[in-house]
Amino acid sequence: MTFEIAIGERLRTVAVTRKGNLLHVDVDGRTHIVDARRVNDHVLSMLVQLEGDAAPSRSVDAALASRPVAGDFDVHIDGRTIPLQIRPAGSFGRQKKDGAAAGTGPQRILAPMPGKVVRVLVKAGDEVKARQGLVVVEAMKMENELRAARDGRVRDVSVTEGQSVDAGAVLLIVE
């Protein structure tokens, strides 16, 4: 089973195959051997032999939390929280391998939390610059301005001022 995984700016291709009781996990051509036990639906205990690693049986306790968008997870490992996006192979398409996985294609501006849209700062067709404010959502008595990740043109504005939105709702699209 092969996946594409985006972490920050980097895209990895990861293939998993079962070999007896162990899993062979190929990450961009390097093969790591994993003894995985499921602790519960969201937590894995893994003993990992990374290819070429000096510590041959690293104990890794990994917990996964799903984000509002399907296939987006926060992975908790070693006191760190690592957000990533995992998709079936080929999903990230023709994007450059070590280019920005999130650096091209339309940006979907999502509500990060349930709340109320208090202001829409742009309209369809507007040219926007990176970091420009697009929409203001109020939650927990605080106003939060959502901004464009990079330059583009506003395509669809799916919300109006005063509207209540759920976490993960698409507010507008910039392409």
Added chain:
Amino acid sequence: MKKILIANRGEIAVRVIRACRDMGIATVAVYSECDRAALHVRMADEAWPVGPSAPRESYLRIDAIIDAARKSGADGVHPGYGFLAENEDFAAACRDAGLIFIGPSPEAITLMGSKTAARQAAIAAGVPVVPGTEQPLSDTASDAEVLKVAEGIGYPLMLKAVAGGGGKGMRMVATPADLPGSLRAARSEAQSAFGDGAVYLERRIMSPRHIEVQLLGDHHGTVLPFVERECSIQRRHQKVVEESPSLAVTPELRRRMTSAAASVAKAVGYTNAGTIEFLLDTDGSFYFLEMNTRLQVEHPITEMVTGVDLVQWQIRIARGERLDLDPEALLRPIAHAIECRIYAEDPDSGFLPSPGRIQGLRVPQGPGVRDDSGAYEGGDVPIFYDPMISKLITWGDSRDHAIARMRRALSEYQVRGIRTTIPFFQWILEDDDFKAFRFDTGFIDRKFGKEPLQVVDAVHEDLAAIAAAVHLFTKPVANHVAPAATSRWRDAGRIEALR
């Protein structure tokens, strides 16, 4: 007191329930619509609804809360902190309804709640306040008059609107030449924001520390101060990390600060738990800032370094007991303690609130760790209230020991499904200046945001990618694997045979 109603929610309601249970006192929770399944409701002996989710319609409804107390037959009310804790009308309403309010008198709340009256009380008790003008300077005072007053205070100084708040109408003035321009700006800002252009001048303390003294006062005239808390690590004037004791306070300074705090409280006949806040200058001079007439969020660090349960003492004082603690012991810390306030906010996105469902929770454990929390796995963090979900406290026999334990505890702590300020605290605790105790109240403003909070190396990225792929590959099925059918009789027979 046989039964106490807790007029609050979240971790502090849970904290008070625990103190009551330790004392064999029954507990009554109140809850808003969205809090029906909140931890404080689940833990209490009884729970009564007080209205819709918005605080104004529930936790701030004095009538609804008094009504719940009547219906439940409670004889005492603990207000926690926030909501109605410093509302003199609520304290008076409890008294009028024949309920014991576990806190100071309504009169003390009123007096110390006014910044200017509290300042006067401190001056009257002989406690220094930040040097400044006692009387406001009206908006008709000439530049020359204001310059003359400023000369008596010294530069740099702060120009503040009398009606001010939120930084509006506030200017730092470095030299006399800057004064007229700053005065015009502050006045016009204050006029448009508050409809009052009056200002006053206060000396600017350049690198202050925020030091506070916890007090308990009983109804028999005894006021006892505790070893200080160091609360200089603040973000937007909100404390984020607190510790006790402060390495900046010598035993001699401690004696002076704690007795100054106690004399202010005594002078106003203060009872129950309260805290006096001071600014501490680099030269060792300290100035009264304000008094908090309630239990503080950060009270657990004082509990861990003195062994005193402050909430239990609040209850004991309220039922008329004498404070029979050893005053000397309260000033001799038996440990060093640190607290981090864990918020449902995403520090990587400008501290955007991150409410929602907690999909998974792993709470740190082991030596020297305490987690005062209102969260549980499967529970929701609602959007209506303060986003603090827990307070993580660690302690050890030195500051370094407490810090090492806090780093360990933070790495164990997982709050999954929402974003929290845990990475922010990991960043603070890695900072060399923090570790070396070199900081003042400007620490976060100066340092935060200049570097990424967490640096994730390629190996950990690989491991995260492996975990995600293995997670989907081994797709969890409901109920995992059904347990094999076994016979307990047969097991018992085998165990018997092994004896």
